[in-house]
Amino acid sequence: MSVRVRFAPSPTGHLHVGGARTAIFNWLFARHHRGTFILRIEDTDQARSTRESEQMVLEDLRWLGLEWNEGPFRQSERTAIYQRAADELIERGAAYRCYCSEEELEEKRKKAEAEGRPPHYDLTCWQAPPREGKHAVRFHVPEVGDVTIHDLIRGEVTWRKESLGDFILVRSDGLPTYNFSVVVDDHEMDITHVIRAEEHLTNTHRQVLIYRAMGWSVPELAHVSLILGPDRSKLSKRHGATSVSQYADQGYLAEAMVNYLTLLGWSSPDGQETFTRQEAIAKFSLDRVNRAPAVFDVQKLDWLNGQYIHRMSASELRPLASSFFDVPWLEEGIDVVKTSVQRLTQFRDALAFVERYEPPQIDRSFAEALLAELRSHGAPRDEAGYKEMVERLKNATGLKGKSLFMPLRLAMTGMEHGPELVRAIPLLQHASEVDGSVLSPLARAERLL
């Protein structure tokens, strides 16, 4: 049987990095096994789900390059399927209609808690005669029933006949709850492997009981640990950027993002840490997924993103960088400064010296020599011209090495640090083209005096 996996986000905002990591693992697993990757929108919570969010999640997945083979399916459009399954469960005596109001339940729950009892449903409607009126469908948890699953990541997990109250399958608005719709859909869509976040691990208990009541087989399960913030609590907004779109906005590359997230909880058997999608697909397996939660480390993401930028050509980088900063000479500029950049947004600052200039304090005689050089020979426009200029400056000033290059750097770029002068100075020709020669090398030299 071929592998069928799904990613099932609820559309309540942009895709979070935790969700993205889950999506990536599902996608890698599907591609590795030449299986099917299905996208399912879990929008049964009408209060929180929106179409706008759904679009955002889809966009984020596309940006990451995680193409799905089937879907997106919307659970909100599949209510007949859940209703049918619920009816069958009622017929089998595994579920029943519950007419209790939410207010009543809330009261009972509070009372139970105050008395130190577990806040479980009190079975008021269990085996009660059917009647007219608004109702939910509730699952009746069997008396006996240890539940054991074999999780592909966690191993054997057992719940002993625990204190588990009868839980809601279908809400009174007719929409299913998560624990029900997920079982029905995973079965109905022939999902072979459920790869999802660890927060769902204990829900599996309930889900297995539903599978049993329906007589369905349980798919393979794999619960991936959570992603944490620097303080080791679950990654959330107060830790800063948590959605993939925010990282996109900050100049991270989708490739680097996928690479980094893949490394959060998974390791390649050969220890390789920088890899293409194809390499990750070839090497991915669930048995190398780590059980422990992982802290999201922006420093390492920065480093990885830098690796990608440094290895890409300027022509590949230009279309990506231009949405943050655009000039006609961008590609040439990128080629000059890319090794000093870790994020696409940084090209702007790295290239700012071309169009901005504050005359620095500089030795007067050097400034005069430089001015004379530029007046008689013009500013170098390429490497050869630059070298000739340096030769003449050496002769004119008697300077060499650091004592020549540092004042030259300062005079031309206005900065103590920056790219190699042989590459930076030819770039300055664009300053004159753009800005009416106000910032040409000659103009800069003139302002030194």
Next chain:
RNA sequence: GGCGCAUUCGUCUAGGGGUCCAGGACGCCGCCCUCUCACGGCGGUAACACGGGUUCGAAUCCCGUAUGCGCUACCA
């Protein structure tokens, strides 16, 4: 509270009884390269949560404790 999951350098991780006084990566520090910064190269710093077992031998197996996290909803 109950139930479940987790715990190796600051962080991501390798490791599944001897090859581990624990390996790699990021970060940090130093050196080299070099006109500067960056890139790159080389080296260094730093960890098996704690306590009991089991065993000739435990980071690796078992139990307990601690800590963190998750679930305990007509959220997912």
